[in-house]
Amino acid sequence: MCDFTVAVFRPDDDRLEDAVELLESLGATPVPDPMLAVEPTGASPRDDADYTILTSKTGAELVAGAYPGTDSDGVADGGARTDRWNPGEATLCAVGPKTADALRERGYDPEIVPQEYTSSGLVAALEDRVDGARVEVARSDHGSPVLLEGLEAAGAYVHETVLYRLVRPEGSGDSTELAAAGGLDVACFTSSLTVTNWLEAADERGVRDAALEGLSNATVGVIGEPTGETAVAAGIDVDLVASEATFETLATETVELAAPTYYE
Incomplete structure (x- = not known):
């Protein structure tokens, strides 16, 4: 040792x-x-996408209304609502196994997890599927532009929802x-x-x-x-x-x- x-x-x-x-x-x-430190925005992903991407365990908890700091009604500190989100008919994608596990634990069914657990890995996993598709990206306010740019280059119509802000703790x-x-x-x-x-x-x-x-x-x-x-x-x-x-x-x-x- x-x-x-x-x-x-x-x-x-x-x-x-x-x-x-x-x-x-x-x-x-x-x-x-x-x-x-995580500051939830209270926003929810769109429910009319063909593909929805979650990039963190925190995001998975927030869309389920289960992030620490939200009450049983899904209300975050400051009063922002974080009710459980319904993905509709979207194919759910997770950046890696930790995010996928967090989604499954909360009743969601991620179908796509890239071999490389990065924004580039997500682009590689989706670029042959998303031409003309609506893609929702739900993540923090510090997400890499690589993901959005790569999906747009593949022909997707991309929308980003900021689920939470990342700040330096006092x-x-x-x-x-x-x-x-x-x-x-x-x-x-x-x-x-x-x-x-x-x-x-x-x-x-x-x-x-x-x-x-x-x-x-x-x-x-x-x-x-x-x-x-x-x-x-x-x-x-x-x-x-x-x-x-x-x-x-x-x-x-x-x-x-x-x-x-x-x-x-």
Whole structure:
């Protein structure tokens, strides 16, 4: 077993709990520092599409009226309604198995899950099917333009519904100070927005340069090439891009890459 610190930036819900449990099982000391918080908009996807795409577990929970923070009537904090959505005759698509499982748990039947769990993977899975079709994309306000542009290029009529906004939680950033002090061994970035928010938190605490220096001596893993590009553009050295777009793969591969240092 190895004993080293791993910063994890998942939203502060069961995803963060699962991430902490996974890292502990790998022998690491998790540093939970949520860089994303969910603000539901109360919007629902259209119900007249030929294909409807969900890109996250959060989206699946929201369309079912089951996201934490909504009451039994589907009313979110602030009064926005999130009643259970009916997909009509649409073919339901999920970006990956986690989203598909979340949909199935709530009574939906996703029929298409791409082999590559990314926006590009969804485009590849659908591009031969959607010429002339109406495609509804239901996701956060920070969704990749790759999905919309790819589907439009394939001839689809695309509509996007923003189900929730992603914001940086107040008080986040403890891991930036740990990195600045040289005490962070591993960082696992799950999206470009987690990179951006981490750097904003470092700026807010006045430790950006020192935090970047600390990351240069740590092992940095990311999900997806776009996240890697965002990190590199910000001056962060990326050591690993996860072979699969899941946190489990990211954490396991990054810890395995870092671990040999601790066995010398």
